[in-house]
Amino acid sequence: MAYTTIKKPSDYFNTVLYTGDDSSNRGITGVGFQPDLVWNKTRNQAFNHYLFDSVRGAGQLIFPNDSAAEQDKSAEFISFDSNGFTVTQNAGSIGINWSSANYANWCWLGANGTASNTDGSITSTVSANTTSGFSIVSYTGTGANGTVGHGLGSAPQVVIVKERSGADSWYVGHASLGFTKNLYLNLTNTPNTETAIFNDTAPTSSVFSLGNNTGINESGSTYITYCFAEKKGFSKFGSYTGNGNADGSFIYLGFKPAFLIVKRTDTANFWLIRDNKRDTFNVSNKTLNADGADTEASWGSTYLIDYLSNGFKCRDATTPINASGGTYIYMAFAEEPLVGDNPATAR
Secondary structure, three states, rough: OOOOOOOOHHHEEEEEEEEEOOOOOOEEEEEOOOOOOOEEEEEEOOOEEEEOOOOOOOEEEEOOOOOOOEEEEEOEEEEEEEEEEEEEOOOOOOOOOOOOOOEEEEOOOOOOEEEEOOOOOEEEEEOOOOOOOEEEEEEEEEOEEEEEEEOOOOOOOEEEEEEEEOOOOEEEOOOOOOOEEEEEOOOOOOOOHOOOHHHOOOOOOOOEEEEEOOHOOOOOOOEEEEEEEEOOOOOEEEEOOOOOOOOEEEEEOOEEEEEEEEOOOOOOOOOEEEEEEOOOOOEOOOOEEEEOOOOOOOOOOOOOEOOOEEEEEEEEOOHHHHOOOOEEEEEEEEEEOOOOOOOOOOO
16 A cells, blocks of 8 residues: 555756846746646745736735735736746846756645635635645635635645735744744744634644634635644654754654754744755755745845755754754655655665
8 A cells, every 4th residue: 555645746846047137928837737826936036936826817916025905917927838838038028037046945835726615604715725735715804803715625734825905914824833823934933822813723624623813814805724634654743852953853744855944943933944855965954934025135144954854953053943841843845755666765
């Protein structure tokens, strides 16, 4: 019996790199599937993070590192394609194909289509991939406590919500903190305790819960949500405690990681993003932060980790990843499962 139903994780999540050339209608290929979510960040320019998804429509832009409302950039992010996506560089544009700019793109597969979902008290529009445990959910707020269907068939461990029609922060619920608390993707804050966000209720196999906070459920406002359910051998969302040592904490995942986000939670700190395409050898140190527009180089040779066949290991004692007694949450997606038809090997 196979260890996981996902024999090739890159069929559901993949990182693609490219260098801008100022051209028009440029097809970015190599994703390996038609993505439903593309998270784009320049590595050597201090541009914002750009996030596009197929539920809101190609070209509808929101910034993961900012609270700004959704913007129409359909003249620059043209389409989701069978093996990637198409971008165009225009005068005065957001710079998604800027000459000599280096870009990282983190891509997820949804359903390549949408369905209406009435599992919750609030009807949603959903693109759900039940195999990989990822769904994109759009809904309109009611101003009253409610529930929203996510379409996954299993309870998500991570729920990330952003208002589309107004300026408000990104609300993040993570199972390791419990859904009595939330973080903000665009901020470095410690967890916030507020019933009016997720109504102090963990997601179920069919719905996630909302309080009446205007940032997550204002009457008539529109919202987008990204839900992640853990799938053995493909994704894991957990927590760990740092040891303040260069022979640092080891975090078991059950797979070799392809993508990793780490956030310290006992004190204010960054959301650090790592992947296996920018860092191809251990020790790895190429970092971007989800809450800022900083370049990759601005982080220097710090926040060292090793990608291992079954998880990751911290290799320095810096505060954002491995302070002694520091508490951290993470999101991880696989390059290869530990066992099965395509077993992972150490670097």
